[in-house]
Amino acid sequence: MNNTLSLEKIINIESFQKIQDDIAQATGIAIIMVNYEGKAITNHSNCTKFCSMIRKIDRYSAICEKCDSRGGLESVRMKNSYIYICHKGLVDFAAPIIVKDQYLGAVMAGQVLLEDNENIELEEIVRVNKDFDNLGEDLKKELEKEYKNLPVVSITKIKAIAQMMFHISNYIVEEAILKMSLNEASHKLKEENKKNQLEEVNIEIEEENIDENVNLKINEENEIKSPIIQAIEYIDNNINENITLDKISLVCNLSQCYFSKLFKKETGLNFINYLNSKKISKAKELLVSTDEPINNIAINLGFEDCGYFIRVFKKSENITPKKYRDLHIKNSSI
Template sequence: MSAHLKLDTIIDLEKWQKLQDSLSLVTNMAIITTDYKGVPVTKHSKCQSFCQAVRKDDVLSQYCQKCDARGGLEAVRLNKPYLYLCHFNIIDIAIPIIVSNQYIGAIMAGQVKLKEPLLELEQIVTRPPHAAADQTVQDLTDDYAAIPELSYEEITTISEMLYHLCNYIVEEAIHKNATIDMYKQALAVDKPLAGSLSLIDQSFRQMETLKKELENTLIDSKLHHMTSQRRIAKHSMLQPAFDYIDAHKNENHKLEEMASICHVSPSYFSRMFKKETGENFSIFLPRLKMEWAKQLLETTDMPIAAISNELGFSEPSYFIKTFKRFERITPAVYREVYQEK
């Protein structure tokens, strides 16, 4: 692109601020949005009292700014959310907003503490002793204790959600603006403005509908392809259960229901199922769903939340937890590793 995209010309910052405030309340994190130069374009949402006081201190605020700068640069370099520890061992997240390979800003979130100690997170800035500053910190002991605590899994899930959500919103705003400009230019010559805007709005709605239909078609196609890979049971009595599971990937199946489909008692079904698969039903089913999830991660760009929903999980966080239990890594990391092969 010849000119650098600017957030304040792409999105309505007043509406964005309201969205940011809501996200902050839901996630229990402080959030602020900056442009590509690191200059804030929104007000801080839910800034913790400890961090507010520290950032007003002439000595301590310098280290806060260094953390922000280094965290943002690392997120841009990695092209994904970057989690790190500030100089007070508080978790912060730098989330890049990148459109068409152009970095146009960042979401800075965090101001939370870990429920459990985690050694692999980097403390990107360390602070040497300073008498006056140390006394300020001592006076803020109660404020520091009041900082919210989240688990590492909760923090990573939130960072992925913010990354995908914010990048999607900005991308769609750019596409919508481009569409409006295109129609304005095409219709301005011989059409009244009111009529033009009506056609623009109708066209944009049609484009959004078409996009959604194409996405759903892709998902249905992938799921149908996986369903066509039919498992043939050694014990024919179990075949109705395998067929039903394959045909209803978005349902949470219970052993009793599968036993009923096979016209046997739950206890007999359980024994035969373990003999057939080598696993209890309660282990086999989530493992099978993780295999389906891996196929979707490998062959589509579906968001993690969408895959979770398609496979019948009530919450993306539980899907991520289940995936990690079987694969030892999160779905996002699995997709990244697969794409790098």
């Protein structure tokens, strides 16, 4: 995972804010998302008046931030939601957002009280002090009033909401990262296709230039010879060799692909068919004018396999080399 990834870059904050607001409204708890540095990246949803007032008091605000930081770190260590008691006795939880072992941030939620009949021990992340010492009498009374108005929730519901937020937030982030990866792969593929198309265009232009300019060579007598004429002359002068497409392309100083295309364009035949027709013509001469064994004739014409020579001959003449020889010897003796 790239270390430059951040929640701000990979999710739509505005869309997540709407989801966060709806969940907060449905569950009656306060929710906010923070990045890996602990900085808020969404607005507080359903924040209680009590907590809003506490966070405006400097000495309490610093302790609130300490609670949030410690809660987030504990959730990362556990790799799951972490439920705890804040310094004013409220129940909060942190649901970490972890993708491929990288901590990207957390969903912080809570600001509720447990039901009185539930005897469950939660860690007091900072020493609990419910008193409001050294505050003005009016502010103290208002805080005590808002404390009594805090939502009261069962621990079962808190655990369920914590797990829900853990799964929802991680799912949204993982899907966003997957979408980013697919978009990057798609962009890369498009760029590669553009590059390949450009290379194909350049190749076509290069081939056209070869066809128009480089394709012609002038010998000492100022005779113009194209590569195909050179190829035909080479075949005629070296009919006894095993002439391959690779070899003839090198002779003409062209790529195999372009040579094949140009040869078909200028002769109307593909290279192999043309070569075989010339070899069969020579074979017919030798069958009639010599008593060389058919196997020797095949080898002398560059056919490494006599069976292949016979098949090529029969395909061309509709008769085997032996019958062709016998027929012409018989005709010549009449």
